[in-house]
Amino acid sequence: MSKKQENYLDYIPVISEKNTWDVKEDGMVTIHMIHRGFYAWIAQRFFHRPRVSHIDLDAMGSFIFQRIDGQRTVGDIALLVKAEFGQKAEPLYDRLVKYMQILRNNGFIRYAGKDRK
Numbered sequence: 001m002s003k004k005q006e007n008y009l010d011y012i013p014v015i016s017e018k019n020t021w022d023v024k025e026d027g028m029v030t031i032h033m034i035h036r037g038f039y040a041w042i043a044q045r046f047f048h049r050p051r052v053s054h055i056d057l058d059a060m061g062s063f064i065f066q067r068i069d070g071q072r073t074v075g076d077i078a079l080l081v082k083a084e085f086g087q088k089a090e091p092l093y094d095r096l097v098k099y100m101q102i103l104r105n106n107g108f109i110r111y112a113g114k115d116r117k
Contacts, residue, residue: 011114034052063080064099068109
């Protein structure tokens with residue numbers, strides 16, 4: 001017997017508390033990522049790397065990031081993206097899933113009930 005396969009569109013993304021973010025006047029999101037850990041400390045101390053990186057999201061990324069509220073599923077967000085961007089968002093599900101994976105891999109989001117805090 002095989003395990004029941006989970007649907008990625010049912011995952012509920014939650015913005016990570018590790019980083020801060022803000023919305024600029026033009027509606028674009030900037031994520032402020034703090035570099036932590038021993039190797040980051042060495043890079044900051046000896047190679048003059050910044051303690052905080054500022055990541056500017058594009059229009060679609062900003063739209064998606066602002067819709068992550070801990071209530072909506074990835075599927076719900078996909079419908080909102082389709083309504084807002086229409087044909088420009090295609091291939092919608094492939095792009096959205098890849099974008100969510102990038103956000104998660106960088107520690108900007110986690111999934112409710114799936115990831116540890």
